[in-house]
Amino acid sequence: MSESIVSLIDVEKRFGSNLVVRKMSLEIQRGEFLTLLGPSGCGKTTTLRMIAGFEDATSGIIKVQGEQVEDKEPYQRDVNTVFQNYSLFPHMTVYDNVAYGLTIKKVPKEEIRRRVTEMLALVQLAGYDKRKPDALSGGQKQRVAIARALINNPKVLLLDEPLGALDLKLRKQMQIELKRLQKKLGITFVYVTHDQEEALTMSDRIAVMNAGILEQVGTPMEIYQYPKTRFVAGFIGESNLFDGTVKAVEGNLIQVETSAGLLTTCGQGFQPGEEMHVSIRPEHLEISREPAEGFALPGKIKDFTYMGTMVKTALDMADGSELKFSRFEHDSRLREGDPVYVFWRPEKSVPIKKSAT
Amino acid sequence: MAAHSAVQKRKRNVSILGEVYAILVYAILYIPVVVMMIFSFNNQRYNYYWSGFTTQWYAKLFSNSTLIGSLWYSLIIAVLSTVISVLIGTLGALGLKRYEFRGKRFINNMLYVPIIVPEIVLAVALLIIFMRLGLSLGLGSILIGHCTFCIPYAVVTIRGRISGDGDSLEEASMDLGANRLQTFLRVTLPSIMPGVMSATFLSFTLSIDDVIMSNLLAGAKNSTLPVLILSMNKSGVTPDVNALTTLMILVIVAGMLLNSGIRALIKKRSSRAEAL
Numbered sequence: 001m002s003e004s005i006v007s008l009i010d011v012e013k014r015f016g017s018n019l020v021v022r023k024m025s026l027e028i029q030r031g032e033f034l035t036l037l038g039p040s041g042c043g044k045t046t047t048l049r050m051i052a053g054f055e056d057a058t059s060g061i062i063k064v065q066g067e068q069v070e071d072k073e074p075y076q077r078d079v080n081t082v083f084q085n086y087s088l089f090p091h092m093t094v095y096d097n098v099a100y101g102l103t104i105k106k107v108p109k110e111e112i113r114r115r116v117t118e119m120l121a122l123v124q125l126a127g128y129d130k131r132k133p134d135a136l137s138g139g140q141k142q143r144v145a146i147a148r149a150l151i152n153n154p155k156v157l158l159l160d161e162p163l164g165a166l167d168l169k170l171r172k173q174m175q176i177e178l179k180r181l182q183k184k185l186g187i188t189f190v191y192v193t194h195d196q197e198e199a200l201t202m203s204d205r206i207a208v209m210n211a212g213i214l215e216q217v218g219t220p221m222e223i224y225q226y227p228k229t230r231f232v233a234g235f236i237g238e239s240n241l242f243d244g245t246v247k248a249v250e251g252n253l254i255q256v257e258t259s260a261g262l263l264t265t266c267g268q269g270f271q272p273g274e275e276m277h278v279s280i281r282p283e284h285l286e287i288s289r290e291p292a293e294g295f296a297l298p299g300k301i302k303d304f305t306y307m308g309t310m311v312k313t314a315l316d317m318a319d320g321s322e323l324k325f326s327r328f329e330h331d332s333r334l335r336e337g338d339p340v341y342v343f344w345r346p347e348k349s350v351p352i353k354k355s356a357t
Numbered sequence: 358m359a360a361h362s363a364v365q366k367r368k369r370n371v372s373i374l375g376e377v378y379a380i381l382v383y384a385i386l387y388i389p390v391v392v393m394m395i396f397s398f399n400n401q402r403y404n405y406y407w408s409g410f411t412t413q414w415y416a417k418l419f420s421n422s423t424l425i426g427s428l429w430y431s432l433i434i435a436v437l438s439t440v441i442s443v444l445i446g447t448l449g450a451l452g453l454k455r456y457e458f459r460g461k462r463f464i465n466n467m468l469y470v471p472i473i474v475p476e477i478v479l480a481v482a483l484l485i486i487f488m489r490l491g492l493s494l495g496l497g498s499i500l501i502g503h504c505t506f507c508i509p510y511a512v513v514t515i516r517g518r519i520s521g522d523g524d525s526l527e528e529a530s531m532d533l534g535a536n537r538l539q540t541f542l543r544v545t546l547p548s549i550m551p552g553v554m555s556a557t558f559l560s561f562t563l564s565i566d567d568v569i570m571s572n573l574l575a576g577a578k579n580s581t582l583p584v585l586i587l588s589m590n591k592s593g594v595t596p597d598v599n600a601l602t603t604l605m606i607l608v609i610v611a612g613m614l615l616n617s618g619i620r621a622l623i624k625k626r627s628s629r630a631e632a633l
Contacts, residue, residue: 052528052532053531053532054528054532073531073536074528074531074532075531075532075533075534075535075536079532080532080533081528081529081532083525083528083529085525087525087526087528087529088529089526089529089530089544089547089548090526090548091547091548091550100530100533100535100543101533101534104533104534104535104539105534148529148533149532149533152533152534
């Protein structure tokens with residue numbers, strides 16, 4: 001069943017001497033909600049624009065439905081885009097904006113009327129057809145932009161930070177609506193965002209990008225629980241990261257020497273002497289008065305932050321780094337300045353290979 | 358309280374002063390025009406004193422083939438140079454705004470040269486070139502002359518209307534299946550239309566009003582209306598010229614009223630649509 005609808009094969013994009021997308025290969029499955037996630041300037045929007053046809057790939061192959069599209073104009077590709085700034089035609093009414101694609105294709109007027117009405121109802125904008133974009137709120141403009149793209153029944157809908165300009169409450173609401181719409185229509189969504197929370201809630205799969213490199217592709221759970229690179233571990237959710245060298249390997253257990261002290265993690269394929277990273281989520285960190293077996297991470301409690309349901313504790317480590325520790329309830333025996341030892345259950349931490357670059 | 362009313366009083370004084378000033382300015386601007394229009398109905402040859410009402414100058418005007426001929430000549434030149442200037446100006450404005458190329462800054466700066474340089478200099482320069490190339494003077498040379506100063510105005514006027522996010526509107530259009538020509542006609546042109554209209558009116562006015570180029574580059578055969586009137590000035594302008602200019606003013610005023618009427622109608626209709 002998993003059949004790829006968009007394929008990127010070794011795609012690179014260069015702006016002058018600037019390599020914006022490096023050797024990117026990605027298969028996007030039919031009907032999935034895939035998010036390109038990364039900080040600004042990571043190349044996610046450029047990747048999207050190459051699929052849409054607004055940018056030419058410097059090298060590599062882009063396929064839509066198995067057909068190479070590098071030499072095709074945007075209007076020859078079976079994909080539609082929802083733009084970050086909506087890009088509604090200001091001189092046209094909502095109706096004419098939504099009808100645009102069908103008008104160009106010379107669909108009969110009666111059918112256009114039927115489909116536009118249907119589409120406006122789908123995005124909950126029935127009755128707004130005679131308005132100009134100027135007379136709409138941000139959320140309404142966004143719905144028009146979505147309707148205008150979806151009415152063409154695209155094989156793939158590309159969305160470039162579509163909710164970026166909306167306020168938090170509206171954004172949350174639109175996230176749910178978009179996800180529902182995608183499930184209902186079964187259209188492949190390729191969604192670009194820098195908001196990891198948005199990516200985690202909406203996506204079937206997330207492709208994390210950084211500095212033009214595709215770091216990791218996986219389900220939100222895989223990305224969160226098993227980050228494969230140091231960047232992914234740090235970018236998705238909160239995480240404590242250690243850089244160190246493998247000291248000893250015993251079965252699954254790996255002892256790692258770091259500047260903060262000795263720690264133990266759990267994994268395979270690591271050799272003594274090898275440099276590596278270890279990631280541990282704040283909620284999996286444990287502290288005690290005595291050092292635990294396999295750990296020698298002395299620190300001091302720096303301060304507490306009450307976050308309502310959570311209490312976050314910051315710990316000062318011997319090497320000057322800071323660790324984050326969080327619990328649902330505050331342990332009243334702990335005081336600021338208390339010396340403590342940090343440890344965790346080795347299987348809760350994630351070992352990460354040091355990347356070649 | 359007292360200070361408050363003093364301020365208000367001063368404000369009122371200022372506003373009365375302002376009104377008087379505005380009335381004076383408009384009076385100085387329009388009284389000559391009105392006087393000229395009145396004298397087009399004057400029952401004698403000279404524009405010095407009133408001697409009775411007549412419409413004979415209007416009848417005379419239409420039998421004055423030189424005057425009517427030069428009016429047509431002026432109109433033809435104005436229409437042609439407007440069409441050419443606005444076409445080139447639109448493409449030029451889009452190119453200068455949308456694309457990056459070598460020498461863009463140079464071209465942008467050179468654009469203002471024909472606007473700044475005194476027209477007589479441009480006219481003499483063109484005259485020298487035409488003589489060198491052995492081109493005969495006439496309609497063609499005047500057209501080229503008018504276009505040299507209309508094009509920069511057209512480019513500047515239209516460029517101001519091209520918004521920064523026009524790029525993404527065109528992308529949206531192509532994304533929805535429209536090719537480049539369809540995108541230009543359906544999205545780009547409508548969005549810069551106000552600029553194109555301004556450029557059209559501006560070019561037409563500049564051309565029909567022009568004396569220096571039209572005079573120097575005219576050749577022996579035909580002259581445009583302003584040039585003809587100017588030459589009549591030596592022997593005194595006859596009232597049929599008054600009649601002609603009166604008619605021209607009436608046409609322009611009617612055009613302006615029609616334009617603002619249409620605009621008001623469009624606004625009313627679109628605001629009603631929004632209210633629905």
